[in-house]
Amino acid sequence: MLGDMSGDLTIGQVAGRTGLSVHTLRFYEREGILADPVRREPGGRRVYGEHHVEWLNLCVLLRASGMPLPAIREYTELVRRGGHTAAERLALLRAHRDRVRERMARLDECMDLIEFKIRVYEDHLEQGPPEGEHLCGAPAEEPAAHPAAS
Amino acid sequence: MLGDMSGDLTIGQVAGRTGLSVHTLRFYEREGILADPVRREPGGRRVYGEHHVEWLNLCVLLRASGMPLPAIREYTELVRRGGHTAAERLALLRAHRDRVRERMARLDECMDLIEFKIRVYEDHLEQGPPEGEHLCGAPAEEPAAHPAAS
DNA sequence: CTAGGAGTTCGAGTCGGCTCTAGCTCAAGT
DNA sequence: ACTTGAGCTAGAGCCGACTCGAACTCCTAG
Known part of the structure; x- marks a missing residue:
């Protein structure tokens, strides 16, 4: 050892x-x-x-x-340069936080549509796969015609 | 035109x-x-x-x-193969939904620590940069000794 | 003494997802 | 007639973030 x-x-x-x-x-x-x-x-x-x-x-x-790694490197360099860089570090962290928030918001929107599509498929599958002509493609193949689908 | x-x-x-x-x-x-x-x-x-x-x-x-693109291609192929693939599409979407949920949960955890660090820097900057010996490196250079920092 | 396992460097390779270049064809406008 | 602009193909290049390989050095246990 x-x-x-x-x-x-x-x-x-x-x-x-x-x-x-x-x-x-x-x-x-x-x-x-x-x-x-x-x-x-x-x-x-x-x-x-x-x-x-x-x-x-x-x-x-x-x-x-x-x-991204370059941003982490930047942060690392600030830390290395000592305590007087605190304001810059704060700015960097805040910028990152804001970007993360945006990504989370975007993910939420995506989830809405994904769950909507899942629900459509579930409904379709559980209460009627009666091979009718109206489901030739899918129950909701491209149902982007949905709220919040810009 | x-x-x-x-x-x-x-x-x-x-x-x-x-x-x-x-x-x-x-x-x-x-x-x-x-x-x-x-x-x-x-x-x-x-x-x-x-x-x-x-x-x-x-x-x-x-x-x-x-x-990822391969998964989208897979989904596309199911759609192309017609309505009888609905169950597989549903499975694919559910798997994706679960992965997105996990990523969101992970992001939430990250946000907690990021916001904690931001608060520490804010406190440090606004109410006392008195160049004391205790802030030689940073107010919280590596404060990963924090709840939820495994 | 020797074999194994963990470490070292340097540079090359991989993978995902685009992004761009070269050299070409069209169709329309001046 | 000619330029401009959008489109076409095939294939190369790029970027980020690893990931791996070759060839070598240690240390320790058997």
Whole structure:
């Protein structure tokens, strides 16, 4: 086993704790996604600490919410440059929040139509597949003629 | 002007009405994303009808809700094969709906943390940037030590 | 002593989804 | 007659975000 000295972690352990692959961890590091540098043990292996894991989990969350890597890098750089960049970080986060909100709103709209179509199919299937001529194509093949389908 | 015969549309008009580019329209056609084939006028130009526009708008919506092109193609093929595939279409839509729901739930979680971080930065900025030692890095540089931060 | 497993670098490859280029044909307007 | 603009095809290129391969170095256990 690796020396379980203080809170040090190998890349594999960090992969385990973040859900990222070791490939991706090295990739993120090259991309400048780590706010403070990874130490190396003599021999060149990366040595991570808990703070790296926390930071990476934040990055995972930002990615999951759709923030592109360049934006994450930008944020990372602000953090690296110290506390006087707080206003810029706030602006970045707010911009991201707004974009996420928009995407969520859009998703809600999509859900409305998807659920509408599902309901139409359900009705059609459960109470009458009487192979009549009026369902040659589908019960509602293109029922975009629906509220909120611009 | 193009002969404004019945409801016929050029590719450019369809692009206008769907928000897709003409490139993307041809691409989608190659990808088998059109339930029924596009006619051609003598000379080879595509002739679309309103039903194409409706179908494409549905596709746009499915894309916007994260459905990958292969799944859309699959759905398209079911529609093409006729009304007896309704059950399969329903299954496909339900699966998609479930995935969208999951993504929305995940987004909600992300929003919680993003908004938490924003609040922390706001508080820090508005009521005291007194350059003390305790904000050397940030008010909450990695405050993933937060409810719902697994 | 040697085999295994985990680590390293660098660069190439993959995948999804477009996006664009080159070289061509039409049809209409001036 | 000629230019302009929209369309056509086939195929290449691009971008984002990984993902993998080759070739090598360690360390540890058997």
